Amino acid sequence: MRTDIVHIGAGELTYEIRNIVNVGMKLQKLGRTTNWENIGDPIMKGEEIPLWMKEIVSDAVMQNSTYGYCPTKGVLSTREYIAAETNKRGGAQIDAEDILFFNGLGDAISKIFGFLKRTARVLVPTPSYTTHSSAEAAHAGDKPLTYILDPNHHWYPDLDDLEKSIKYNPAVAGILIINPDNPTGAVYPTHILKSIVELARRYDLFIVCDEVYHHIVYNGTSTSPLSDVIGDVPAIAMRGISKEMPWPGSRCGWIEVYNGDKDPMFAKYIQSILNAKMVEVCSTTLPQTVYPQVVQHPKYKEYLEERISRYEKFSNIAYDCLKDLKGVLVNRPNGAFYMSVCFEDGALTHDQILPIDNNEVREMVESLVSPEGTNVDKRFVYYLLGASGVCVVPLSSFATDLQGFRVTLLERDEDIFRKVFETIAVSIKKYLES
Numbered sequence: 001m002r003t004d005i006v007h008i009g010a011g012e013l014t015y016e017i018r019n020i021v022n023v024g025m026k027l028q029k030l031g032r033t034t035n036w037e038n039i040g041d042p043i044m045k046g047e048e049i050p051l052w053m054k055e056i057v058s059d060a061v062m063q064n065s066t067y068g069y070c071p072t073k074g075v076l077s078t079r080e081y082i083a084a085e086t087n088k089r090g091g092a093q094i095d096a097e098d099i100l101f102f103n104g105l106g107d108a109i110s111k112i113f114g115f116l117k118r119t120a121r122v123l124v125p126t127p128s129y130t131t132h133s134s135a136e137a138a139h140a141g142d143k144p145l146t147y148i149l150d151p152n153h154h155w156y157p158d159l160d161d162l163e164k165s166i167k168y169n170p171a172v173a174g175i176l177i178i179n180p181d182n183p184t185g186a187v188y189p190t191h192i193l194k195s196i197v198e199l200a201r202r203y204d205l206f207i208v209c210d211e212v213y214h215h216i217v218y219n220g221t222s223t224s225p226l227s228d229v230i231g232d233v234p235a236i237a238m239r240g241i242s243k244e245m246p247w248p249g250s251r252c253g254w255i256e257v258y259n260g261d262k263d264p265m266f267a268k269y270i271q272s273i274l275n276a277k278m279v280e281v282c283s284t285t286l287p288q289t290v291y292p293q294v295v296q297h298p299k300y301k302e303y304l305e306e307r308i309s310r311y312e313k314f315s316n317i318a319y320d321c322l323k324d325l326k327g328v329l330v331n332r333p334n335g336a337f338y339m340s341v342c343f344e345d346g347a348l349t350h351d352q353i354l355p356i357d358n359n360e361v362r363e364m365v366e367s368l369v370s371p372e373g374t375n376v377d378k379r380f381v382y383y384l385l386g387a388s389g390v391c392v393v394p395l396s397s398f399a400t401d402l403q404g405f406r407v408t409l410l411e412r413d414e415d416i417f418r419k420v421f422e423t424i425a426v427s428i429k430k431y432l433e434s
């Protein structure tokens with residue numbers, strides 16, 4: 001090429017959650033059976049969509065209007081419904097104009113960071129859901145700026161570290177919160193959210209709060225939506241139907257803008273995101289059309305509760321399998337459907353292995369872990385995959401120096417789930433002793 005065509009942030013775009021699938025598929029071809037515990041897609045793990053929900057969707061499919069474009073911000077009646085639900089809580093008050101639909105939150109995330117001035121930074125948690133940290137880093141053409149989620153304290157944000165990161169990085173304009181969190185499964189108590197909002201107010205920042213798992217909270221924990229605690233700080237809350245309904249294939253999520261008129265610069269920034277969507281025309285019409293009907297259906301609450309109680313039960317099975325193992329730090333997940341396990345400092349080396357019977361599989365794993373600089377947790381994850389077929393994601397791929405892995409709680413069969421976690425426990429022990 002006569003001129004460099006590669007974006008300055010191109011190197012920041014990685015998504016190990018899906019990369020590892022390529023490796024798993026190759027191993028499957030070589031005869032290795034695989035338990036996919038890497039992707040947060042309930043449908044892929046066999047979630048049955050109830051008939052009443054399918055009927056709502058199929059009725060909508062019979063209406064011509066669902067085949068058309070919808071307004072750029074989204075279907076008006078749905079935005080009115082969402083705004084009324086938010087306002088009922090008595091916190092931030094919004095109307096339909098403060099809501100903007102996207103083709104999934106993935107689309108929202110890339111626009112929110114993509115239309116932020118290159119030199120303005122948003123602090124992201126470490127570890128961090130990669131779509132956020134990669135998009136933020138790519139927009140700046142630099143490594144993500146992070147604040148610590150503390151594995152020694154329920155994976156809660158380290159507020160001192162957060163304040164230091166704000167204070168010593170004048171480029172910081174915003175803070176990202178993911179609550180409940182992916183990849184840790186942490187649920188933040190309301191007082192922590194209030195403290196973060198207070199920091200934003202003090203340092204004149206805006207907040208982005210990803211609440212895609214907002215209703216998936218268990219083990220007796222509770223939290224608040226950002227709208228309850230935001231006061232007069234400019235903010236964006238992100239919601240969607242991928243995890244809750246669950247309908248990830250619909251590509252449907254939205255943002256709610258709080259205090260959009262309180263700061264002229266923030267207002268201009270929000271307008272630029274809206275303009276970007278306008279250039280694109282609009283987001284998917286069908287899922288927006290059915291959303292209010294689905295969540296108001298008399299059986300919706302019961303359906304969601306059944307799933308949540310399963311995640312609660314399975315979070316405890318997973319925790320009990322791993323909590324007493326030497327060399328790892330484990331927190332019981334209390335929300336979403338992920339668990340992050342981290343190895344103690346120095347527990348992993350470049351020499352550890354798990355025995356793999358199949359020669360071809362072993363050779364493949366060896367070739368994958370041989371390059372200089374392969375993270376030690378990636379090495380563990382590949383050996384686990386090769387030796388047992390359990391596919392998890394290295395924690396180091398979630399914008400953190402911590403070494404460990406993220407595993408999902410989505411397997412529906414309790415016997416298989418137990419077996420997977422027993423296998424992980426035995427493998428960790430064997431690996432660390434090898």
Ligand SMILES: Cc1ncc(COP(=O)(O)O)c(C=O)c1O
Pocket residue numbers: 040103104105106107129178181182210212240241242248251252253
């Ligand atoms: C925290 C978080 N936000 C956003 C998303 C993406 O959601 P969507 O399917 O709406 O793009 C995910 C998907 O795993 C997620 O975990």
